[in-house]
Structures are given as structure tokens and as C-alpha cells.
Amino acid sequence: MRNFFKKVSKRITVFVMLVSMAISFSSAKANTAAEKALEIATHSLVLDIATAGQRLVAVGERGNILLSDDQGLNWRLANSPIGYGLTSVAFPTATVGYAAGHRGVVLKTEDAGLHWVQVLDGKTASKLAFDQLPSDIDSSIAETVRRLSGDGADRPFFDLWFDSPDRGFVVGSYGLIFMTEDGGLTWDSLIHKVENPFGFHFYSISRLLDGSVLISGEQGGIYVAETDDMNFVAKDSPYIGTFFGQISLKEGGAIVYGLMGNVFKKIHLGWEKCNVPTEATINTAIELDDKRVLLAAANGRLLISESDGCRFKALGVGSVFTAGLEQIDTSKVIAVGLNGIKNISISKEK
Structure with missing residues (x-):
């Protein structure tokens, strides 16, 4: 036994x-x-970054969503419901945020990026754009929307902007623009409310200090909605080349930037061409806490403005191809781009 x-x-x-x-x-x-x-x-392509309270949230290819709670020193992956590229991310509050990208997708989080749900997709967006067309719409716009509807779900969104947890906009290829006022439960197509008969791409959207909403994009497109009816009027552009982005300035106005180092500052009477020491395309920009503007060029250089915000000089840091920027303190920014995420010093030069 x-x-x-x-x-x-x-x-x-x-x-x-x-x-x-x-x-x-x-x-x-x-x-x-x-x-x-x-x-x-x-260490792969990361396209945008935003702050959610004390957390940094970055997005990029293959639907990657990365989180850092120590100012970018360490990162972890959040659970993403998709496997294709995300191009932009924004947080109107410390917990509620949105991300947008390829195939017409928009994601939403309510816990500072830990968990995400899909609130819009390309097929739904195409159907909404077609179904919501007014009967008296211009024939060229109607044809553009019909073509988009027939192409299905492969049209990407390039930028989004929210002024509250519930109300915001997303813009993208071929003049796509949608608005939600209930946190993504429902969406309204505004494609017929923008003077864009040829369906040029929209690359950026934001609200200015004066309350107007600005869109910039392909072939120098500048569109402004000055009232709550969200009718966007095409404005005279200072440049016929493409604008890849814009930033709203804290003291009013905006900076738009694009091909061949072209950067313009919106002033009361129009647009002022900025002095930029490069002919490389400008990929992205941010306004720093001290109101200087930081640009990232396609040749890997970072450029920083003088006190007037429209004269730039090269920042003495190593080259890094940058698609998005976020300031983390008075002397550092996080740069995201082709080679992932980098921590960069921006100590003020005297």
C-alpha cells in the first residue's frame, strides 16, 4: 500500500x-x-499623437494604438478593434477621445485610450454621404458622391477635430466630411455644404479663436464656415499647391503648411507668407506653450519660429522624419513618424 x-x-x-x-x-x-x-x-510608422490627461496616446499603421503614462519613456499597446492604419487622434477631454484612419474608420474611447470601439466605417460613411444629398445639389458634387458610394469603403480619413466629447468633425479624401453631435452614435455628411465641386482632398480641420471652422487641403484649398449652419465657403488661397495641415493659434488666426516649405499665417487682412529655411514639404506642426511654432519637414529637420510666429530657423537636433508632434514639458516634445516614437529636446535658444 x-x-x-x-x-x-x-x-x-x-x-x-x-x-x-x-x-x-x-x-x-x-x-x-x-x-x-x-x-x-x-519602431514602425506612427502618424499622430495626442494627450489624454496625464497619458500620451499615439496611433499608426496596422491599427496600432500606443499608450504612455510616463511622458513617453515607456509604451504599451492598447487593444485595437482594427488592423489597418490610423492617421489621426484627438482628445477633447482627459478620457474621451477619437481616432480616424483608413477604410473610413472612426474609433472612440471613454477611458483615456485603454479600450476602443468603432463608431463609423467606410461603407456606412459612403451610404450616408449618398443618402443625405439634397435633391437640388450641384450635379458635380452629386457625381463625386455617387462615385465614392460605388467605390465602397476604402476611402481614408486624414484628420478629426472635436470641441466637446459629443461634437466633432472628421475629414478625408475626395472632400469627405462628417459631423457628429452625439458622440458618434449618428453622423451627418457635410460634403454638400463645402464649395468643393471637384472633390479635392481635405487634410486638416480645426476651429479658430473667432469661432469659425477652417479646412485646408489639396491644391491650396481653404474653406471656412463662419456660422453654425456649417456652410463652408471656398476662400482665396495664398498658394496653389497642397496644404497638408494647419494649427489654430492661441491668440487667434492659424498657420497652414504644405508642399515645398510653404507656410502661411492667417492675419486680419489675409495670409502672410512665412520665412522658412527649407523647400522640403512640411508634414506637421504644433504651437508650443510659449507660443512659438514648431514645424517638422519631410527632410527630417525641425524648424522653430521666432517670437512673431512666422520667421523660422532650424532647430539644432538630429534629423528625424516626423508625422506628429506633442509637447510634454517646457523643454521636450514627442515626435512620431517613420521610425516610431522619439523624445526630442526643444530647449529655448537665446
């Missing part, structure tokens, strides 16, 4: 050891997979 219990005890011990080894192997494999995913995400 004693030998029997010894044999049973031995078998149980061996079984427990095997189970422990299996669990350890599975855990190690999971950790390796997570580390590999994080390595890929932080």
Missing part, C-alpha cells in the same frame, strides 16, 4: 511540474509576443 501511495504521489508531482512548465512556457510565449508587438509598434 505504501508503494502505491508513493507511486501516486510521484505521478501527481510529475503532473504538477508538467503543468507548471506548460504555464511558464505559455506565459513566456505571451510575454515574448507582447514585447515583439511593442517593438514593432514603437
Whole structure:
């Protein structure tokens, strides 16, 4: 009998050891997979970054969503419901945020980026744009919308902007523009409310200090809605080349930027061409806390403005191809781009 219990005890011990080894192997494999995913995400294409309270949230290719709670020193992957590229992210509050990207997708989070749900997709967007067309719409706009509806869900969104947890806009290719006033539960197409008969791409949208909403985009497109009816009027442009982005300035006006180093500042009487020491395309920009403007050029250089916000000089940092910028303190910004996420010093030069 004693030998029997010894044999049973031995078998149980061996079984427990095997189970422990299996669990350890599975855990190690999971950790390796997570580390590999994080390595890929932080060293591959990241396209935009935003602040959610004390957290940084970055988005990029393959639907990657990265979170940092220590000013960009360490990153982890959030659970993303999609596997294709995200181009933009914005947080109107510390917890509620939105991200947009390829295939007409818009995602929403209510816990500062930990969990995301899809609130719009390309097929729904195309159908809404077609179904919501007024009967008396200009024939060229109607044809553009019909073509988009027929093409399906592959049209990307390039930018979004929210002025509250519930109300915001998303813009993208071929003049796509949608608005929600209930946190993404429903969407209204505004494509017929923009003077854009040729369906030029929209690359950026934001509200200015005076309350107007500005869109900039392909072939120098500048469109402004000055009233709450959201009718966007095409304005005279200072440049016929494409604008890839814009920023609203804290003291009023805006900066628009695009091809061949072209940067313009909106002033009371129109647009002032800024002095920029490069002919490279400007990819992105931010206004710093001290009201200087930081530009990132396609040649990898960062350019920073003088006190007037329209004369720029090269910042003495190493080259890095940058698609998005976010300030984390008075002397540092996080730059995201082709090679993932970088921490860059912007100490003020005297």
C-alpha cells in the first residue's frame, strides 16, 4: 500500500511540474509576443499623437494604438478593434477621445485610450454621404458622391477635430466630411455644404479663436464656415499647391503648411507668407506653450519660429522624419513618424 501511495504521489508531482512548465512556457510565449508587438509598434510608422490627461496616446499603421503614462519613456499597446492604419487622434477631454484612419474608420474611447470601439466605417460613411444629398445639389458634387458610394469603403480619413466629447468633425479624401453631435452614435455628411465641386482632398480641420471652422487641403484649398449652419465657403488661397495641415493659434488666426516649405499665417487682412529655411514639404506642426511654432519637414529637420510666429530657423537636433508632434514639458516634445516614437529636446535658444 505504501508503494502505491508513493507511486501516486510521484505521478501527481510529475503532473504538477508538467503543468507548471506548460504555464511558464505559455506565459513566456505571451510575454515574448507582447514585447515583439511593442517593438514593432514603437519602431514602425506612427502618424499622430495626442494627450489624454496625464497619458500620451499615439496611433499608426496596422491599427496600432500606443499608450504612455510616463511622458513617453515607456509604451504599451492598447487593444485595437482594427488592423489597418490610423492617421489621426484627438482628445477633447482627459478620457474621451477619437481616432480616424483608413477604410473610413472612426474609433472612440471613454477611458483615456485603454479600450476602443468603432463608431463609423467606410461603407456606412459612403451610404450616408449618398443618402443625405439634397435633391437640388450641384450635379458635380452629386457625381463625386455617387462615385465614392460605388467605390465602397476604402476611402481614408486624414484628420478629426472635436470641441466637446459629443461634437466633432472628421475629414478625408475626395472632400469627405462628417459631423457628429452625439458622440458618434449618428453622423451627418457635410460634403454638400463645402464649395468643393471637384472633390479635392481635405487634410486638416480645426476651429479658430473667432469661432469659425477652417479646412485646408489639396491644391491650396481653404474653406471656412463662419456660422453654425456649417456652410463652408471656398476662400482665396495664398498658394496653389497642397496644404497638408494647419494649427489654430492661441491668440487667434492659424498657420497652414504644405508642399515645398510653404507656410502661411492667417492675419486680419489675409495670409502672410512665412520665412522658412527649407523647400522640403512640411508634414506637421504644433504651437508650443510659449507660443512659438514648431514645424517638422519631410527632410527630417525641425524648424522653430521666432517670437512673431512666422520667421523660422532650424532647430539644432538630429534629423528625424516626423508625422506628429506633442509637447510634454517646457523643454521636450514627442515626435512620431517613420521610425516610431522619439523624445526630442526643444530647449529655448537665446
